[in-house]
Amino acid sequence: MTTPDPAEFTQYWMQSRHMVGAFVRGMVRDEHQAEDVLQQVAIAAATNFDQYDRDREFAYWLIGIAKRRIAQHYREHRRDRHTFDHALLDQLVDAYVEVADELPDRNLALHKCIKKLNQRGQDIVDMRYQQSLKPKQIASRVGTSATAITSLLHRIRKTLSDCIEQQLNKMGAK
Amino acid sequence: MQDPHALINAYIDCTIDDEGFEALCQWLREGEASRTAFARAMSDHAAIADWSGERRGGALMPELSTMGETEIERSQWIKLLSALDSKPGQAEVVELVDLSKPGSFLQNRSVAIWGGLAAAVLLVGVVLAVSLMGPGTTPSTNPIASGDPPSIDRVVQTVATLTAQHNAQWAERSITSGSALHAGQRLTLTAGFAEVTTHRGAVAILQAPCVVELSDNAIRLHTGKLVGLCHTELSKGFVVKTKHADITDLGTEFGVHAYANGVETTVFVGEVAVKTTNTPSQIITHNQTARVSVESGQAAVAVEDKPAEGFARRIPRAPIITDASINLPGFKVEVVPNGVYEDAKLFSDREHELNGIDAAGLPDFLIGGDLIRMPADARPDNTPTVGKTLQLEIELASPAAIYVLVPRNGNTGSWLTRDYVDTGLFVGCDNDGTIKHRFGTNTYESAIGPGESIDQSLAVWKYKHPVRGRAIVAGTISESMYAIIALPQQSVSNFESP
Numbered sequence: 224m225t226t227p228d229p230a231e232f233t234q235y236w237m238q239s240r241h242m243v244g245a246f247v248r249g250m251v252r253d254e255h256q257a258e259d260v261l262q263q264v265a266i267a268a269a270t271n272f273d274q275y276d277r278d279r280e281f282a283y284w285l286i287g288i289a290k291r292r293i294a295q296h297y298r299e300h301r302r303d304r305h306t307f308d309h310a311l312l313d314q315l316v317d318a319y320v321e322v323a324d325e326l327p328d329r330n331l332a333l334h335k336c337i338k339k340l341n342q343r344g345q346d347i348v349d350m351r352y353q354q355s356l357k358p359k360q361i362a363s364r365v366g367t368s369a370t371a372i373t374s375l376l377h378r379i380r381k382t383l384s385d386c387i388e389q390q391l392n393k394m395g396a397k
Numbered sequence: 398m399q400d401p402h403a404l405i406n407a408y409i410d411c412t413i414d415d416e417g418f419e420a421l422c423q424w425l426r427e428g429e430a431s432r433t434a435f436a437r438a439m440s441d442h443a444a445i446a447d448w449s450g451e452r453r454g455g456a457l458m459p460e461l462s463t464m465g466e467t468e469i470e471r472s473q474w475i476k477l478l479s480a481l482d483s484k485p486g487q488a489e490v491v492e493l494v495d496l497s498k499p500g501s502f503l504q505n506r507s508v509a510i511w512g513g514l515a516a517a518v519l520l521v522g523v524v525l526a527v528s529l530m531g532p533g534t535t536p537s538t539n540p541i542a543s544g545d546p547p548s549i550d551r552v553v554q555t556v557a558t559l560t561a562q563h564n565a566q567w568a569e570r571s572i573t574s575g576s577a578l579h580a581g582q583r584l585t586l587t588a589g590f591a592e593v594t595t596h597r598g599a600v601a602i603l604q605a606p607c608v609v610e611l612s613d614n615a616i617r618l619h620t621g622k623l624v625g626l627c628h629t630e631l632s633k634g635f636v637v638k639t640k641h642a643d644i645t646d647l648g649t650e651f652g653v654h655a656y657a658n659g660v661e662t663t664v665f666v667g668e669v670a671v672k673t674t675n676t677p678s679q680i681i682t683h684n685q686t687a688r689v690s691v692e693s694g695q696a697a698v699a700v701e702d703k704p705a706e707g708f709a710r711r712i713p714r715a716p717i718i719t720d721a722s723i724n725l726p727g728f729k730v731e732v733v734p735n736g737v738y739e740d741a742k743l744f745s746d747r748e749h750e751l752n753g754i755d756a757a758g759l760p761d762f763l764i765g766g767d768l769i770r771m772p773a774d775a776r777p778d779n780t781p782t783v784g785k786t787l788q789l790e791i792e793l794a795s796p797a798a799i800y801v802l803v804p805r806n807g808n809t810g811s812w813l814t815r816d817y818v819d820t821g822l823f824v825g826c827d828n829d830g831t832i833k834h835r836f837g838t839n840t841y842e843s844a845i846g847p848g849e850s851i852d853q854s855l856a857v858w859k860y861k862h863p864v865r866g867r868a869i870v871a872g873t874i875s876e877s878m879y880a881i882i883a884l885p886q887q888s889v890s891n892f893e894s895p
Binding site for chain 1: 403407409411425426429433445583605606608656
């Protein structure tokens, strides 16, 4: 009888969760569907952990599971026209694994940066992410155009991205 | 070529058109640098979403706190949820508010909730459910602007509450203690511990890594460990479903570990029924462990007369006792955070074990408490300490309820009756080893589990007031030593002290 070691799995999972979470969210844009896929990945990884070859990189093994689940998700949700083909999906897998190591620091930096946003920026982030409103709905809420909100979200993400890079430079993470 | 960042943003916000998406794919195919830039951008997006999820606390109804609804509307919502929650498992017709009421929060995204509920009434006929249109699944047309009826994305029934957690990490968004949990909801605990209480009163202590799915008076354990506690009449019959066996509570406390090719069930108190697809229901009683192994699709059940180890029967928490000392030199006092459980070592200089006085086990509220192991020899009737007065001083990290387990034959003097009240409860001490005393020696051998091989009964007394900071909480005792237990003054979990 092979019983996976829970502590070992937890350790591996914690190291790679940012990467796999980002990958799933990147490939499946609907938040709830992304969460469902992520849960399926976690279940598959936990239940098959005894099959994980310790000589391989865990991130690769995990993202391989995620890729299969995403492919399955694409098959089940054919209405979404904007999905990546298999070849591109494979190339993106490599890219995510490439950046996996920097994600914990990146997330830490983001937490610092997001608090520096001005009130209007924070309000927009709240509506977009906390309430999961689309730009059109945010526009309706604040009385402006969807284009203006799209542009504002773009600027906020750019500001955050620049701030993250600065923080990472300070932290010496890069 | 459009700005790649604009394309990524449009992709994230679902505003990208076919042409833009093709341009994005084209850019991603261009080289590794494009793809790593995309991966970084998407990881930032995911991190913002996680950050927002943490702020929201995983609540499934964020609209309540963000939509600025009136108190009347809030109370309607709470009333509705209460009505649904109060009768789990029973069909109930709920009086709906006027969906067309102008100016109410029905005109914002919460319209989805009420609209979904109304639709559920029509579709299901009987309403047990509140329909929530989850954030992010908003239809492409804005229901506020268009007036279109919202789609029914989820029909959910509240079946449980997350009552406590310790260092919990979730694969999905974080969930705060007190969150309502819904039928069909899947929880993936990747680190730490969590306590889920069903509306029928069954309690499941989840131990990471663990994946469960909730339903009315049942939990499907996909993988990992949980401990089930069913001490209420309503919770009897609580089932833990696994891939290879169903474990049905028969009024008990038990642990289940589900893994790829089998399942292990151990009973701490009471009994459970274990049934596989090809074996009849088998009763497992306290201190027994059943292991179901599956080969070639056939399950086999092996039963061992020994409880399995490695189950967390209560959620661990930060230590309450930060220091404990006695005034008699040369004696060791041990502080064991979360040290109260069946067969826990009771004294610093003995192998005696703490157990439930009978098969019912230790009182619920004591399990998981911080334990002070006193030196059993530090008594005034012993040679090195004869005639000396003992004082136990402790330091607490937070206000705590202090209990003392006093031997029935112990002569405690006045401090016990002055500072403590008798709870009327008893626990057992299972002696182990050779004990020398003035009349000779006795040799004991301990057994496993509650009610087994009990040699002494200990009365449970509680300090009259919560204790804070540093305090002297116990004094001299003759004939036999006591033990001290500290519990948080205010517990967030189910196990409130009397």
